[in-house]
Amino acid sequence: ELDFENITLDQHGAIAVLTVNRPKALNALNGETLGEIVQALDLIAENAEIGALIVTGAGEKAFVAGADISELNALDGVYAGREVSLSGQDVMTQISNLPIPVIAAVNGFALGGGLELALACDVRVAAPSARMGLPEVTLGLIPGFGGTQRLARLIGAGRALDLMLTARQVKADEALSLGLVNYVADDPLSKSREIAETMLKNAPIALSLVKEAVRRGLNTDLDAGLEIEADLFGMAVATSDFREGTGAFLAKRPAQFKGE
């Protein structure tokens, strides 16, 4: 565990857990917290032992209740607004670009920037108590940490527009039926660990190539996406884990992947 003010970073074997911990503001993301998240992501990226990341919020009440509204309130001018959005987007993009699976364990409120944080993860697990929404228009704002783009890509423009224009909060069961979350579980952190363990049985490079294929493919048209897939498929075939995986199947034994 490292010395951060507003987050904790723990490692349990191959799984890192990043917990946003600012209880006085329901874990809202101020600039300092975003900076610590970036430092944590750098540590995770440098640590070859870590094969999956879980992102969560401290306490029962909130995952992350948004960007810090007192900091937002001090913003003034088109330029300052654009810069703060770009730098928050960059943090979310760094999460989504990590070459390992990232799971959001959503306990309690995930609003505004908090939902955008969960949207930057690969898989979302919600507690029954979770409340999710993008209430920015109630503040005279719009989502600025990638929410307008990632939510529409995840659940479709029509459903995303409903959530953003009404600013309403959805509970876990509706979030599940919208495809906003993948699972609802009483203990989202332990369910996230279970999902991470399942993923970690698979070939690590293949996991990173799947993420890359989906992410890059969503930025392009089908033909270009299929080319990306073929290129990355070729890279998978060039790994020794591919030899091991197919060889183990044919020999009827479990595969021992090395991440090479």
Ligand code: CO8
């Ligand atoms: N920022 C700062 N402080 C917050 C935030 C926040 N987002 N959310 C809660 N807090 C603080 C409260 O001010 C309160 O502090 P205090 O005890 O000092 O009064 C404390 O946390 C506890 O909160 P409440 O008393 O309000 O708790 P309730 O149980 O009554 O309500 C809610 C819980 C419903 C979650 C309520 O706190 C709430 O509505 N919070 C704000 C939610 C919100 O609107 N989030 C979106 C923010 S906008 C955003 O995220 C934009 C992202 C993109 C930015 C792009 C940059 C340009």
